[in-house]
Amino acid sequence: MREAAARLGYVYDRSAALMRSGKSHTIGLLVCEITNPFYAELTAGVEEALDDAGYVTMMANTSESVTRQRRMLERFREQPVDGVLIMPATGTPPGLANELLSWGVPHATVVRGFRRGAHAGPDNRAGTRLATEHLLTLGHRRIAFLGGAAKNPVSAGRWEGYARTMAKAVLVPEHLPCQTDIGQAAQMVQELPLRGPTALVCFNDSVAFGALLGLQRSGRMAGRDVAVIGFDDVREAAFWYPPLTTVRVAPRVIGQAAARVLLHRITNPEAEPLREILPATLVIRDSCGANLRKAV
Amino acid sequence: MREAAARLGYVYDRSAALMRSGKSHTIGLLVCEITNPFYAELTAGVEEALDDAGYVTMMANTSESVTRQRRMLERFREQPVDGVLIMPATGTPPGLANELLSWGVPHATVVRGFRRGAHAGPDNRAGTRLATEHLLTLGHRRIAFLGGAAKNPVSAGRWEGYARTMAKAVLVPEHLPCQTDIGQAAQMVQELPLRGPTALVCFNDSVAFGALLGLQRSGRMAGRDVAVIGFDDVREAAFWYPPLTTVRVAPRVIGQAAARVLLHRITNPEAEPLREILPATLVIRDSCGANLRKAV
């Protein structure tokens, strides 16, 4: 029937259907920085899962701009969409969670979360704990944490995983603050004193790449002179020189979980919001020196 | 007025407005592979420009699946959107252009184009011409072209720029086919005979990264033993070891041009479709050996 109608040039009008039924089968997705491969991969996971559930994804890239995020959110509200998946831009006021609640728009946070409400993200604390424990096993004592701002829950979680593991080993945690940027991290590491830390737990892979670069520039080599561990396992991690040991959190899996959590919110508005914390695993390559040690 | 209404809880309903006016102020964007940093950056450029023009971007990632592309396109038609921006998935039948035309949906292609119709993309031919000329200037004679499938216009254009420049220098062009993938390219280059090409013009940066890796694995070094030039200038290009000499085509600028071309199509449906071919420039870093030469 619809087949035949289509042949005659008929096209189903979703906007009319939406107006009458109030269901758009569209989800708004707010990405904090699409040019970051980690978030790009995550976005692909979200879209895949929503597509399977019969939803279409309306994506907007906020480029870490709170203003742009606000505008897109209002736009989603007017559209309207059936739900919003949000990776909050840096500097998002915590009050946003309550505002979204008062709007009555089902929503879930991804990776960067609010204290409460539907959420899907990696186990940040377990990730840096695994990394730190691995370095301790390799015999390191002067282990520093490179990067991270500590103001947001992601940084806080990763710092905690590291700092608590250090404390448990009766060692003093050390924070080397720097921007989440290859160039900045490289600068920081390049200027590190010779008798400084022998191992670095990095906030994420970008920072770790910078560390690799900074070591190289100062004539040192990751894995041999200083152990480096990243966080995320972006695709490039395996291809860097040396290949990066890092904490894998599978962005695509997080994306799928986020879609699930939001859809649960939509279908069960009265139920307690789901919070899915996804496991982190350590991927051992060369930058931590473990393979080098084995070879000797 | 609207301010006051908003305070009372009123939310403008775009779906109603759309139904009456037929204008959605929404553009559908079909991305062939969002996890490729080049396309991610391009997407950000499109969105930025459309946002400035008062349009919202509805993005869908096809992951190079023609089936998914078809479904999203039909969805966009039903939605409806005011126009579609498409980076065709590999294997898209050329007939799609006519079909879109018959649907009456304004559209433009990005990067990968059809023979006719609105389009924005890099000057592929000029890009590889610049790369090849640079290698010739550095004294190379055995220059090969690595990667690219030649079935699509992008590959064809890049191959032509290389092959014609070689022919002009009375040299025989050589094609080393491989998948557009770091691992595949690395394998290919690793197995290259010692008396093989002394320089490689690569289909894109991913392939070039693979070449760098393959050389490293076989104990050779890009820039010193074999010159390597990429295409795209993705963000990582400057940070690889050695830093990659590559053809810059500024994905963000292409994205902005694509938005412009589509909006022109929407506002001037009777006018000839615009085709914007954006300039390519050569960014000289270390992988081509030019800096090494200077230092000696």
Added chain:
DNA sequence: CTGAAAGCGCTTACAG
């Protein structure tokens, strides 16, 4: 179970 009518919230064309 089937079919005609009402109505979603806007914009637009028309009457006053």
Added chain:
DNA sequence: CTGAAAGCGCTTACAG
């Protein structure tokens, strides 16, 4: 120039 009414194409609730 202002204001009330019609209508966009669906879905839904209701009458037959």
